[in-house]
Amino acid sequence: MQPLTGFGVAKVLDSRHPNFKKGDLIWGTTGWEEYGVITELEGLFKIQHTDVPLSYYTGILGMPGLSAYVGFYEVCSPKKGEYVFISAASGAVGQLVGQFAKLMGCYVVGSAGSKEKVDLLKRKFGFDDAFNYKEETDLDAALKRYFPEGIDIYFENVGGKMLDAVLLNMKDHGRISVCGLVSQYNLDQPEGVQNLMCLIYKRIRMKGFAVSDYYNIYPKFLDVMLPYIREGKIMYVEDIAEGLESGPAALAGLYSGHNVGKQVVLIARE
């Protein structure tokens, strides 16, 4: 039996690889276990900066952070003053995309699934506005209310009905960065998206991406993010579950929308 794997932070106890030595801290794909042997080095990074919480390397300084950075800056080609919509906006990726967009001078609205998350988006992350999609009977009407002039950039985390409604509300030459389709993962049959005609009428570019294609820009990403974090220009919220035994419930929570912010499972303190 193999343990589950995920993005984690670990300390090197022993190593036969020249790039990693005893005592090094790393982030990358690790097992859901207290001790483990890592043989796959692709996507394994040494942690050089420890003046920020180590858990940040599972999120804002790890894969989700790099996803937000790549998905927004590289995929969406954002410009100052543009209208940005983010679904699942309180998640580890969404919360960062919204803050990147604000730092760039965009108008940013996010959707989330609870009042608590909507409050977080507006009060903590500085979104211009936010709404609870579960309280909206007509997503198209909701988007028209928040974006009377339309959406330039959609950062897609959920898919399905939300994507269909967003397509109707995109502006000409809009860009859609497809990071996740979390509303579809648990369905036997995905929901059909019907409004793809809008891709032509509005000359929309839609692109899926995988963060692993962009590991080469990780140093550049750190150069941007570390000062933002140290200067408090970017906020970050984690939802920390204590102990390996809390892992399964935390994982299930991701698919039912129970977690707020980045879900972290703390397996062992030093």
Place this chain on the structure above:
Amino acid sequence: MQPLTGFGVAKVLDSRHPNFKKGDLIWGTTGWEEYGVITELEGLFKIQHTDVPLSYYTGILGMPGLSAYVGFYEVCSPKKGEYVFISAASGAVGQLVGQFAKLMGCYVVGSAGSKEKVDLLKRKFGFDDAFNYKEETDLDAALKRYFPEGIDIYFENVGGKMLDAVLLNMKDHGRISVCGLVSQYNLDQPEGVQNLMCLIYKRIRMKGFAVSDYYNIYPKFLDVMLPYIREGKIMYVEDIAEGLESGPAALAGLYSGHNVGKQVVLIARE
């Protein structure tokens, strides 16, 4: 009552605009009528080269030709040796895209709706292969047969079930140029596309475009196309209906797949 409009070729009988004078030939948006007054000059081009059939300016040298050029070269970023699939491939745009792809050294397969069209693709336009989608009960299986290694570039003219099947067969980093969704135009409710997850897994870029955004490259396009036509490097098939009275049936034929090649209605000879 206003006449229908479409892309046509006409001779200037009188003009108060300095760029157009009596006797000039033009192509652009014209009425379905023998004589008309044109007041909208955007997208109206003077015909400078008359050593090719004038009808070509409704097709290979007009909007469909420019659509093929833009949709393939500008939107798809093609590379030599890539695998290209084109739906509605015998149409005015598809037949050109296939030939562009062959000239670039790609492997090209097209789909069409009759044996006659499939033969045309293979014999006249030089496609590597072609199939009649109406004879395939399983489009996914058909595409796997023609593209065992997957598709790099999909030139989308039809949408719906074909797009869903293509998404399953795209290669990583594939590109989809969305030119038309002709299978959807006559439906009360568009078919839902279910396989958009592939956009993420395969890091696909999908982009709709409108040829009117690219009118500025028309001179460059002519520089490429005229030699191709004169040297016989590009073949072109028209389906010419004689007389304005044949127009409605010809238009209806576009939606039922009866025409082969570019549908032209010849309203008046000089």
